[in-house]
Amino acid sequence: MDFLLSFGRSLPSALGQGLAWGLMAIGVYLTYKILDLADLTVDGTLSTGGAVCAVLITMGWDPWLALLMAVLAGMLAGLVTGLLHTACGIPAILSGILTQLALYSLNLRIMAIGDIIKLGDAAAKTKATLGLNVDRNPLMLSSRYVRELSSRNPLILLVIIVAVVIALMYWFFGTELGCSIRATGANPNMARAQGINTSRNKVLGLVVSNGLVAMSGALLAQYSGSATVDMGRGAIVIGLAAVIIGEVLLDKLFRNFALKLLASVIGAVIYYVVITLVLRLGLEATDLKLLTAMVVAVFLAIPYLKERYMSKAKKEVKTDA
């Protein structure tokens, strides 16, 4: 009973985390599902989003403006990966890893900017965490109010942001340009034969995707009250987990593109609810990476194993007959 009660009490918080990570999952959906690229930049981009947003807020910026700058920083990271891949011919995975690695150093520098401006030479040149406090900083949202029945409950804002992002993506991928990006991922040979610049489109997709991931990082930093250089570690796997959970559970039900994006967000929420549950069951927070990797491996294997099992079953029926 106690267990259920404490699990129930932590559900709203998990919901908030899931929604914020849902934006990241949409970003992963765009690259992994639409462009057919595995983009590992996102581990760095998530931290960059958090770092840029947090440092600007501590410097007294308006949190919305800080969020916008975080998104732009993320888009820039996507641009770098995109150019490494298309203009320099480096495989997509490696391009992402290179940008991610570079971002690690940059993120440490970014978080120190506030102190350096304030304290000058006395300040440390790098910083690995940056705390935010709802009482002192003007935040858009905070997990502190997640169980409150009031307008400052962060879930309200998160739901609105997720809805706006899905609507925007739905519109964008229905435009001529958006359709040409989908064609680029679906069949690059055909796309080029139809006059589509597939290199430019890949870059564009990576830019949009990383912008969303940075937005996710910026919201997470505010929600949890700190940005850390490690907050994005393993993010790609969590994003993939969300996309895959959403797909496995809802693919049959959700046919429309907007609903498919929503499925990824729901996947992220489910992921965090499950994580909360297992934490209550006594696992350590540090065990989560192992658990996540296992969840993703299982869900990635399901479609493959199902197919193999099904075709085997079919064959057996045939030989029986």
Place this chain on the structure above:
Amino acid sequence: MLELHNVYKTFNPGTVNEKRALNGIDLTLNEGDFVTVIGSNGAGKSTVLNAIAGVWPIDSGSIVIDGQDVTALPEHKRAKFLGRVFQDPMNGTAATMQIQENLALAKRRGKSRTLMPGITRREQEEYRELLRDLGLGLEDRMTSKVGLLSGGQRQALTLLMATLQKPKVLLLDEHTAALDPKTAETVLNTTDAVIEVNHLTAFMVTHNMKDAIAHGNRLIMMNEGKIIFDVAGEEKAHLTMKELLDKFAEISGSSIQSDKTLLA
């Protein structure tokens, strides 16, 4: 309409896999020419088409389409001049996109892609009519994913996509080879009709000698990266299978009889 001047292409130069695939191709297609291309496996037929389409840069020579030198243009910029249908039915369409979305993509070939809607209601009506003309019942499945179509249906759709914007040159690379004989014939008839109605200039690679003789107003034979035989007009119209076989033996010094695929 299409000119190739002294085009050379060597794959994997300087390695053990070095392969001179185009060995000085000179070719001029006049407007309205419908050329069929034959030659044994590895003769360089597909490579010529890929050179025209700009899949990779050529080593030397030049390619001119409709008076414009396109030698330096990348593939996607040449696309506005070209309609293409590939041997593999999977290649010409986006399987995970709808039939009407594929058509809308092709409709915008050569135009810049803006933030306007990817497909309009007016277009849908237009496509419905065009699909009805194909006679495959696709007009009732416009929102189906192309991946659900059969190979023949996909090739017919690709053909429609290739000609939705009238191309300066239509490039067909054994586009019926992966189809069963009956479907192949249907698609080939559709091809004839499309070329005729739109007065297209076309370049059709085939492995089937009978088809090569029966279709088009000009026939080219390739061997080892060279054009070894080129007939047009009356001479082409009266060409027989035997003459063609003899010609091949005479010019290449080997017998085509051994090349079963060419006789298929």
